[in-house]
Amino acid sequence: MTDNQIVLELKQITQAYGSQLVVKDLSLTLTQGEIGCLLGASGCGKTTVLRTIAGFEPLLDGEIILNGECVSRNGYQLPPAKRQIGMVFQDYALFPHLSTFDNVAFGLKGMDKATLIRRVNEVLELVGLYSEHARYPHEISGGQQQRVALARALAPKPQLLLMDEPFSNLDVTLRERLSMEVRDILKEYGTTALFVTHNQHEAFAVADRIGVMHNGEILQWDSAHNLYHQPASPQIANFVGEGALIKGIVRDKGKVETGLGLLDGIMTASTPDHTTVQLLVRPEDILHNDDSQVKAKVLRRNFRGANIMYTLLLENGDKVQALVPSHCDHQPGERIGIQPDVRHLVVFPIVLQKREITIRTA
Amino acid sequence: MHQSPAKSSEAPLRGFIHLKVRPSGWQLLTLVIALLVLVPLLVLALAWSEPAWDIWKHFRETLLNRLILNTLILVTGVSTGTLLLGITLAWLTGACNFPGRKIFSWTLLLPLAMPTYVLAFVFLGIFDYSGPVQTQLRGWFGRDAWVPDVRSAGGVILVMSLALYPYVYLLTRNAFRTQGKRALEAAQSLGCSPAGGFFRVVLPMARPWIAGGTTLVMMEALADFGAVSIFNFDTFTTAIYKAWFGFFSLPAAAQLSSLLVAMVFILVALEQRLRRHMRFAQSRITPQSERIQLAGVRRWLATGYCLVVLGLAFLLPAAQLLAWSLEIFHEEFDSRYLGLVSHSLILGLLSAILIAMTALLLAYAGRRHQDRWTHGLIRTATLGYALPGTVLAVGIFIPLAWLDNQLISLSRTLFNVEITQLLQGTILIMITAYMIRFMAAGFKSIDSAMHRVTNNIDEASRLMGLRGIKLLYKVHLPMLRGGIFTALTLAFVDVMKEMPITLMTRPFGWDTLAVKIFELTSEGEWERAALPALTLLLSGLLPIVLLMRETDRD
Numbered sequence: 001m002t003d004n005q006i007v008l009e010l011k012q013i014t015q016a017y018g019s020q021l022v023v024k025d026l027s028l029t030l031t032q033g034e035i036g037c038l039l040g041a042s043g044c045g046k047t048t049v050l051r052t053i054a055g056f057e058p059l060l061d062g063e064i065i066l067n068g069e070c071v072s073r074n075g076y077q078l079p080p081a082k083r084q085i086g087m088v089f090q091d092y093a094l095f096p097h098l099s100t101f102d103n104v105a106f107g108l109k110g111m112d113k114a115t116l117i118r119r120v121n122e123v124l125e126l127v128g129l130y131s132e133h134a135r136y137p138h139e140i141s142g143g144q145q146q147r148v149a150l151a152r153a154l155a156p157k158p159q160l161l162l163m164d165e166p167f168s169n170l171d172v173t174l175r176e177r178l179s180m181e182v183r184d185i186l187k188e189y190g191t192t193a194l195f196v197t198h199n200q201h202e203a204f205a206v207a208d209r210i211g212v213m214h215n216g217e218i219l220q221w222d223s224a225h226n227l228y229h230q231p232a233s234p235q236i237a238n239f240v241g242e243g244a245l246i247k248g249i250v251r252d253k254g255k256v257e258t259g260l261g262l263l264d265g266i267m268t269a270s271t272p273d274h275t276t277v278q279l280l281v282r283p284e285d286i287l288h289n290d291d292s293q294v295k296a297k298v299l300r301r302n303f304r305g306a307n308i309m310y311t312l313l314l315e316n317g318d319k320v321q322a323l324v325p326s327h328c329d330h331q332p333g334e335r336i337g338i339q340p341d342v343r344h345l346v347v348f349p350i351v352l353q354k355r356e357i358t359i360r361t362a
Numbered sequence: 363m364h365q366s367p368a369k370s371s372e373a374p375l376r377g378f379i380h381l382k383v384r385p386s387g388w389q390l391l392t393l394v395i396a397l398l399v400l401v402p403l404l405v406l407a408l409a410w411s412e413p414a415w416d417i418w419k420h421f422r423e424t425l426l427n428r429l430i431l432n433t434l435i436l437v438t439g440v441s442t443g444t445l446l447l448g449i450t451l452a453w454l455t456g457a458c459n460f461p462g463r464k465i466f467s468w469t470l471l472l473p474l475a476m477p478t479y480v481l482a483f484v485f486l487g488i489f490d491y492s493g494p495v496q497t498q499l500r501g502w503f504g505r506d507a508w509v510p511d512v513r514s515a516g517g518v519i520l521v522m523s524l525a526l527y528p529y530v531y532l533l534t535r536n537a538f539r540t541q542g543k544r545a546l547e548a549a550q551s552l553g554c555s556p557a558g559g560f561f562r563v564v565l566p567m568a569r570p571w572i573a574g575g576t577t578l579v580m581m582e583a584l585a586d587f588g589a590v591s592i593f594n595f596d597t598f599t600t601a602i603y604k605a606w607f608g609f610f611s612l613p614a615a616a617q618l619s620s621l622l623v624a625m626v627f628i629l630v631a632l633e634q635r636l637r638r639h640m641r642f643a644q645s646r647i648t649p650q651s652e653r654i655q656l657a658g659v660r661r662w663l664a665t666g667y668c669l670v671v672l673g674l675a676f677l678l679p680a681a682q683l684l685a686w687s688l689e690i691f692h693e694e695f696d697s698r699y700l701g702l703v704s705h706s707l708i709l710g711l712l713s714a715i716l717i718a719m720t721a722l723l724l725a726y727a728g729r730r731h732q733d734r735w736t737h738g739l740i741r742t743a744t745l746g747y748a749l750p751g752t753v754l755a756v757g758i759f760i761p762l763a764w765l766d767n768q769l770i771s772l773s774r775t776l777f778n779v780e781i782t783q784l785l786q787g788t789i790l791i792m793i794t795a796y797m798i799r800f801m802a803a804g805f806k807s808i809d810s811a812m813h814r815v816t817n818n819i820d821e822a823s824r825l826m827g828l829r830g831i832k833l834l835y836k837v838h839l840p841m842l843r844g845g846i847f848t849a850l851t852l853a854f855v856d857v858m859k860e861m862p863i864t865l866m867t868r869p870f871g872w873d874t875l876a877v878k879i880f881e882l883t884s885e886g887e888w889e890r891a892a893l894p895a896l897t898l899l900l901s902g903l904l905p906i907v908l909l910m911r912e913t914d915r916d
Binding site for chain 1: 545562
């Protein structure tokens with residue numbers, strides 16, 4: 001198996017509940033060992049996509065190809081049991097009447113007892129739960145249950161692993177730690193995986209490729225870095241990461257005139273001069289500098305420990321956010337000097353009407 | 363240890379007094395209520411001190427083997443029947459979707475409203491030799507056509523399975539509803555076929571609930587008196603009745619009762635164990651909204667199956683009762699009938715109020731004292747649900763009759779007054795027996811309401827200046843009202859339907875609807891029994907309405 005062999009390919013799949021389309025013309029590919037993520041608010045259809053890949057839901061249109069074999073198309077569905085797809089459910093769906101060991105062993109077939117025991121122990125060790133093998137699901141913690149669910153899904157060596165909101169039932173600290181652990185485990189196994197979440201930190205921490213979903217469509221399928229620095233639409237810019245969209249006008253090739261002054265940087269899309277645009281400004285693009293000519297009024301102050309997130313009002317009425325080291329302490333109402341440091345000029349031409357300029361706060 | 367000598371000599375004594383000699387009023391009260399249950403059991407155990415050998419000899423020669431065999435056949439047959447009906451119906455309405463599923467999911471509980479003895483006599487009325495079905499069959503196929511004998515073990519098992527399957531159905535359906543489809547999907551994602559997943563995962567997961575429902579069914583089958591009498595199917599309950607009222611040997615009745623109690627306690631132990639399992643297995647499972655869509659012929663088969671069960675267990679018998687009642691209404695609806703109704707109502711209401719009050723006290727005691735002793739006592743006090751009515755009748759009659767005789771001889775020696783009956787002429791014995799038998803239902807509803815009144819609620823109220831009676835009146839009572847109402851309803855209906863205790867311990871002139879049904883059906887007067895039976899059926903619908911409100915109707 002070569003590293004870039006395609007494992008999963010969704011070809012323009014469409015799905016409906018009754019007359020309501022929940023997934024529209026959705027396509028994506030995952031190569032061997034890659035971890036993909038569908039990121040979106042609840043109700044955007046991401047779980048439906050997962051369940052369709054697993055074979056629990058029929059497909060209205062399009063095709064799902066798994067390792068070269070079509071497993072779903074309109075009128076045909078390979079039964080879930082025959083797909084060799086592992087799944088981690090949102091509520092884990094551990095079998096309460098079976099011990100950790102038996103839960104993990106459940107999907108293992110056609111091997112002698114010694115091989116089975118070796119295999120289960122190997123997977124349990126991988127997720128760090130070897131010592132809990134005799135315990136029942138209700139006797140172990142939520143984080144341990146999550147790892148048992150992962151071990152159970154990995155044990156039969158699935159072609160593809162699906163995870164439905166795998167960390168949503170855990171508290172915040174555990175969520176962060178486990179998401180990194182899960183990535184390490186999947187990478188160690190070289191498992192191809194696709195998971196869904198509404199939490200971008202999880203998506204960033206675990207996935208190689210992220211698809212931002214909205215209303216049953218993927219808006220952008222890209223790496224975390226590109227989603228953040230080169231979002232394809234204002235919607236994605238708003239949804240992924242923090243920051244603000246401010247008014248601007250494109251001037252002589254690659255410069256944008258804004259309330260922050262004339263900005264120079266790498267223009268992500270070639271836009272003709274004099275176009276009115278929205279420009280994405282991330283909080284780290286604004287530096288605090290008392291000597292700067294550009295002044296802004298502090299509207300809100302959010303102390304985060306190492307740094308402070310300020311919401312600032314520019315003189316032209318635009319608002320931006322600035323992430324500033326926390327020794328630069330200012331109170332709302334104060335005017336402070338700021339210096340823009342925008343490397344990527346992400347601009348979106350204003351086409352129809354003047355868009356409401358929005359700010360995302362954490 | 364730097365203690366003054368006076369202190370050190372006092373401390374252990376104080377501790378001793380505190381622990382052993384001065385239980386609180388709540389604990390004493392719980393002890394008294396628990397004794398109400400323990401005394402009859404003790405009396406039955408002591409009955410072996412003078413075995414009624416002559417009657418035992420007769421029993422052993424004629425009856426005993428048959429009794430044991432019949433009881434075994436009945437319990438195995440009814441539990442198998444309720445398992446098959448309960449599990450299949452629960453799976454269909456709990457995890458699948460098919461036409462009529464929503465209506466069936468609650469109407470399938472309706473047979474709970476029908477006492478087993480009512481279903482039993484309606485069945486005989488319809489399917490017995492002289493009934494319309496066999497008459498019609500003879501009309502078609504001639505006089506010698508073979509038809510299965512309805513008055514047989516098979517017949518009584520079928521009837522009781524139809525009447526009792528809702529216990530298994532109700533518990534199992536909740537289990538399937540909360541974890542059925544998701545478990546099946548998890549199994550499929552691990553390479554199981556849907557059928558394989560059902561047997562490897564879904565059924566084993568629901569095992570505590572299935573077994574819990576089944577032990578309840580087994581207890582009911584052991585305790586049943588009315589239905590087996592109507593079918594002339596001798597079990598321990600009918601034998602106890604016969605020993606007392608046929609052979610006039612109370613000791614023999616008591617000894618038979620103690621054997622039955624032994625069987626019941628095996629089931630109780632089993633049930634208590636299962637309850638612990640249920641608590642564990644319930645953790646961290648979220649209800650699922652998706653269902654398995656049945657397609658094609660299968661969905662109509664599902665509809666048909668539910669309809670047949672519901673028809674046999676409820677619709678057909680209810681319709682037959684209605685038809686008979688209309689037929690005989692002008693003859694039977696008279697002052698005698700109204701007398702029966704008023705007796706049933708008085709007994710029902712009186713016991714319901716007593717049960718609710720006692721249950722409330724028990725629930726408060728449990729709230730005040732979280733220790734093992736109090737909880738053990740409360741569990742004992744609510745154990746009566748497992749004791750068959752015939753057993754309780756014997757176990758309570760004996761000590762109270764003894765007390766009666768003591769009082770009578772006391773009044774003779776002290777006041778030289780000759781009286782024949784004091785307690786035995788009153789409804790005290792019946793009411794006590796009812797209280798013991800139906801305390802659990804009342805306690806459970808009030809206690810679950812009590813659990814909602816958390817300590818934080820008390821403390822929040824105190825912070826806002828509510829204390830004492832005012833706290834009780836303004837916070838506790840409104841929060842407990844629903845639970846108290848449920849307790850009253852359940853106890854009331856249970857007492858209305860109760861047959862053996864009433865039959866065996868009622869004072870002269872206290873016939874009730876259930877007693878009348880017993881008398882009429884033992885003479886085969888099915889039609890005339892229809893009006894009281896219909897009355898009971900209607901009252902039995904009350905708790906079903908409550909139950910439906912509590913269960914997930916989706």
